[in-house]
Amino acid sequence: MTEPAWLGTARRYLGVAEIKGPQHHPQILKLLDLADGKKDGKTLQGIKDDEVPWCASFVSGVLEEAGFPSARSAWARSYLNWGVKLAGPMVGAIVVFERGPSSGHVGFIVGKDQKGNLMVLGGNQSDMVKLSPFATARVLGYRWPAGIPLPKGSLPVVGSDGKLSSNEA
Numbered sequence: 538m539t540e541p542a543w544l545g546t547a548r549r550y551l552g553v554a555e556i557k558g559p560q561h562h563p564q565i566l567k568l569l570d571l572a573d574g575k576k577d578g579k580t581l582q583g584i585k586d587d588e589v590p591w592c593a594s595f596v597s598g599v600l601e602e603a604g605f606p607s608a609r610s611a612w613a614r615s616y617l618n619w620g621v622k623l624a625g626p627m628v629g630a631i632v633v634f635e636r637g638p639s640s641g642h643v644g645f646i647v648g649k650d651q652k653g654n655l656m657v658l659g660g661n662q663s664d665m666v667k668l669s670p671f672a673t674a675r676v677l678g679y680r681w682p683a684g685i686p687l688p689k690g691s692l693p694v695v696g697s698d699g700k701l702s703s704n705e706a
Contacts, residue, residue, distance in 0.1 A: 541629035543603040554665035568598030595660025605682050613641035623679035634675040642705040648695035656695040669702040
């Protein structure tokens, strides 16, 4: 199965991590800039550092860099109203998770682990871009870019340590 183009773009950021203190990772700042779709050197919603919740900015920046319109938002739950709603997970889909009554987390589905948890490539997962397993019980919705054909096939099994993500703030 061929992955959607935006997943290849997202994979290039694997391992990029926040820099604690007054310096900030230039690739995260680049994504914050790309996230508003303007590419003007000004970051989305005035965010100027990498020590903020930036999962939605990661998803938005990746989509924009790959040539697809994003939600252009720094709010994870904004993706619940973006694109086309899906009935279930598929490779490349954007998944929105619950994180408290009004917060959320968002990332790209790459597969499932051996226990059936979703394997998600996302930003701000333990303060970095990484693959992490997430419980399906936290899912608020699955989305797909409007006008893009859906992939065929089932979710591949991706190995994990089985420790569910709990640090996306």
